Amino acid sequence: MSRVAKKPITLPKGVELKVADDSIAVKGPKGTLSVHALPGASVSVENGVVSVQVAEGAEDKFGGTVRALLANMVKGVSEGYERKLELVGVGYRASMAGKALNLSLGFSHPIVFNAPEGITLETPSQTEILIKGSDKQLVGEVAAKIRGYRPPEPYKGKGVRYAGEKITLKEAKKA
The missing domain is CATH 3.90.930.12 (Ribosomal protein L6)
Structure with a gap:
């Protein structure tokens, strides 16, 4: 798995992350953003910490991409x-x-x-x-x-x- 994908994302206060089958939505004080889910990467939220896992046999690049997109979205809806x-x-x-x-x-x-x-x-x-x-x-x-x-x-x-x-x-x- 890529080094970027291994790093967890901590959600600041007032920021919610919802994972659906085909998209991931982040809601915060500055608005709501969503991105479509990439194949081979799964996202889980536990106690305000977001982690990205790459499925076996899938390409590593999607894990790092999903993690970077989510980190940018979390920062965007909290700080801008x-x-x-x-x-x-x-x-x-x-x-x-x-x-x-x-x-x-x-x-x-x-x-x-x-x-x-x-x-x-x-x-x-x-x-x-x-x-x-x-x-x-x-x-x-x-x-x-x-x-x-x-x-x-x-x-x-x-x-x-x-x-x-x-x-x-x-x-x-x-x-």
Whole structure:
């Protein structure tokens, strides 16, 4: 069995995990998440501790995957996930208009981004965007989609980047 699958998951207070035949659901203070059950891996809950077992003859990779997905779901419904984006460039701005995010990224028109269900967007300043949610995959997906509107370019570093992302700048052409 994989090393990841052997590690147990402790459920924090207020978090419930329910195992059905075809899916696993986690419910907590920040929402409810579910994932379909993978073949060959079985999940059991005893005294607030979740353990994953791999059936004999099944592939080990599913045990580690199920355990990682469950750990991410437990953390998501108890604490939540957050991703921060920075806008670098003259005139690049972000603002909220209701639930829609307005982005001015140097194009002739503003970009309006509507957040999917389960995601909250905030703009603490004009050059910062905070993406919050309980689903780790969805938070990352939304961050990547917003970054994709104007990824950092390699000569001046202008664009939308993740907080703390290091952009390696190329040297300009010499005359």
